[in-house]
Amino acid sequence: MNNHPLEDLSKRYLSENNFSNSTVKSYGFAFMHYIKYLKEHDIEFAKTSDVIKFREIKRNLGYSTTWIYIQISALKGLYRYLRINQKNFVLPLEYAYDIMIPIKNEKINPVIKKPILTLEQAKYMILHTKEIRKSFWHYRNHAIVYLMLTSGLRSYEILRAKREDYKLVDGGWLLYFPSNKSNSTESYVKLSKGAALAMNDYLNLRHDDNPYLFITHQKGITKKALSRMFFMHMFRSVLKECGLDNLGITPHCLRHTAATVNLLRGGTVESTKQFLRHTCIESTLVYVHHIERMKDDSERQIDAFILKEEPYHYHDDNEFLIFE
Secondary structure, eight states, rough: OOOOOOHHHHHHHHHOOOHHHHHHHHHHHHHHHHHHHHHHHHHHSOOHHHHHHOOOOOOOTTOOHHHHHHHHHHHHHHHHHHTTTTTTTTTTOOOOOOOTTTTOOOOOOOOSSOOOOOOHHHHHHHHHHHHOOEEEEEHHHHHHHHHHHHHOOOHHHHHHGGGGGGETTTTEEEEEEOOTTTTTOOEEEEHHHHHHHHHHHHHHTTTOOOOOOSSSOOOOOSSSOOOOHHHHHHHHHHHHTTTTTSSOOHHHHHHHHHHHHHHTTOHHHHHHHHTTOOSHHHHHHHHHHHHHHHHHHHHHHHHHHOOOOOOOOOEEOOOEEOOO
């Protein structure tokens, strides 16, 4: 089999979704492996059993749990997309059924791989970006940092946000996000008093008709949203101005920080789940595990236990010498 229908369909799937560059790369690599397997076994329309066989082959070859997790996640998204659009795209009936539904994904240990800002660093980012405000973009950057650190926004939510979605409701400012699911209600985040003040200071300086909440302020660009590349460049500049550019901090680290701070201040897991707009509690528990691990003093205690000069003599029933 020289060509496979999933080659073009997978590219269309990636192009029509607002995935990050890293996700596009990972999913594209996953699709390449899967389609190669289908072509080698002359499978045009895969069944659930074919996917399971493919997964087991990769597992036996020594591929990591994380790699298989990404592979299955990519295929789940692709086949769900094909099922939803089967009629619209006039696809073969074989795509009307999602073959990935019966397949459970790999379990991976929840960890936070990106750095989380300390309270001092978060405070400094907010105060420093406020102090240096002079131009339009300084006001914009301060509002973005404040909003992300106190509301836990994702970077793509910052890019998509429109001015019409920013509303005053019952004396408080809210930022709404259109739902991606037809049966879900519109979600929103509440702005703290400081974040709302930073936002309004920025918007009061604007006299353009650009519908987006945050814009570039470059001449000739009047209707466009911030691009991912521009946003990353802007964020790196902010980190450099704050002296935090050598810590590996990414925009998503601010969301991690907001979640962690909410738990540290006494917020419940459920309130943090709602605050982050997580669909499942497992995603929120990652932050609980992180805090518990940071509070755990096992390493120092073990060090003191091993190196303690004066042993505590205690004899149990088996007469073993145990150190305090």
